[in-house]
Amino acid sequence: MLISNFDFDLPEDRIALRPAEPREAARLLRVDAEGALTDSHIGDMADYLHAGDLLVVNDTRVLPTQLDGQRIREDSMVNIEATLVKSTGATQWQAFLKPGRKVRPGDKLQFKNDAAKLNAIVSAKDDNGLYTLDFQHGPQELLERLHIVGGMPLPPYIRSKRHEDEQDKSDYQTIFARDEGSVAAPTAGLHFTPALLEKLTAKGVGIERITLHVGAGTFLPVKVEDTDDHVMHAEFGVITPESAERINAVRASGGRIICVGTTSLRLLESACDPQGTIHPFAAETAIFITPGVKVRSCDLLMTNFHLPKSTLFMLVCALAGTDVMKKAYAHAIDTGYRFFSYGDACLLTNVS
CATH class of the missing domain: 3.40.1780.10 (QueA-like)
Incomplete structure (x- = not known):
């Protein structure tokens, strides 16, 4: 059809x-x-x-899998938006990154707010535009920090019109x-x-x-x-x-x-x-x-x-x-x- x-x-x-x-x-x-x-x-x-x-x-x-942060290199720092889409290991997730063109395997990412931070390393990118992120925290710590740092993963047709907020939780x-x-x-x-x-x-x-x-x-x-x-x-x-x-x-x-x-x-x-x-x-x-x-x-x-x-x-x-x-x-x-x-x-x- x-x-x-x-x-x-x-x-x-x-x-x-x-x-x-x-x-x-x-x-x-x-x-x-x-x-x-x-x-x-x-x-x-x-x-x-x-x-x-x-x-x-x-x-x-x-899960609150919407993350805002930075790509950090020695010579530069760029704002990055990540949407975690699938857990592929205890501390590993596949994610969409925006802007993806600013990120390559080996880059360090940091997502944080006033209460906590999440550190990850980009280990791969597939043909569908999904990046693999290896988080530098233990499984339980990762989950706890995700609940502090992450926002609700609203679908694109809402996020294109407004950012997620506390009410969405x-x-x-x-x-x-x-x-x-x-x-x-x-x-x-x-x-x-x-x-x-x-x-x-x-x-x-x-x-x-x-x-x-x-x-x-x-x-x-x-x-x-x-x-x-x-x-x-x-x-x-x-x-x-x-x-x-x-x-x-x-x-x-x-x-x-x-x-x-x-x-x-x-x-x-x-x-x-x-x-x-x-x-x-x-x-x-x-x-x-x-x-x-x-x-x-x-x-x-x-x-x-x-x-x-x-x-x-x-x-x-x-x-x-x-x-x-x-x-x-x-x-x-x-x-x-x-x-x-x-x-x-x-x-x-x-x-x-």
Whole structure:
């Protein structure tokens, strides 16, 4: 399939720079099995779910991997912005550096604020523009200093308009976050609050936590013209035996599985057999879900509005139908829905 089939025009003012306040005040576009569209709000979700349904959420926690510092040489010093994207060792990370042309292997980097500093040496650069940084600290010290020095790794479409700040340290973390390891938030989960969870629990809706550590590949543009040529990024995920058993039990009893976010869906699909049974899982997944692929693991998907020509927009087209999703996105744009990580959401019915 051509990547251009998943393009659409999105006005700049539809990109949300801050989340709704309170979070469940965000809008929710419901898309049913026939493609009918209903405007609603996140706070009304309990009205659309049934007792015995199960929300499957991603409990990954975002690391503060956005760093500002300097490249230090004997003869010069240059300001450098680093976004850590993948841990490749106890004290080693792959990172995007800006401006990358000012850095070469062997350079020393220092990131600091008034409370702490991080020192690293650039050891390599690959063909995709990723640099390997060897931090000059032990594993525990590195993590502790990262939490002091680092900022939240907001996606490029937000960072191009404003810098991350203290508010993002809470805004860009879901209520479910507990297992640290992501460099991007599972953004559908950002909409949930204790009050909303109380309403869902009172309705008889269950919550099941699984873990997929979200990588920066979520935001990387698709650079090929055909989906067959795209190589998905790999992300590490875990579904415990207990979680798999509970999810399967809900389906066996007639309850519906509602994935909160594409990360939850991708992990369930990675652990799902052809009969729709979920198995325990602890591995990296690079699953790529495009139209024509049957989604077997869930009945509904709650997700934010995604970038044009992105793998995530392809995923929702696979789940709900390409024509339906193009119609839904056109409606969302025309009626002022807010897009991307801090934006509004839709609740989609699986018709694949």
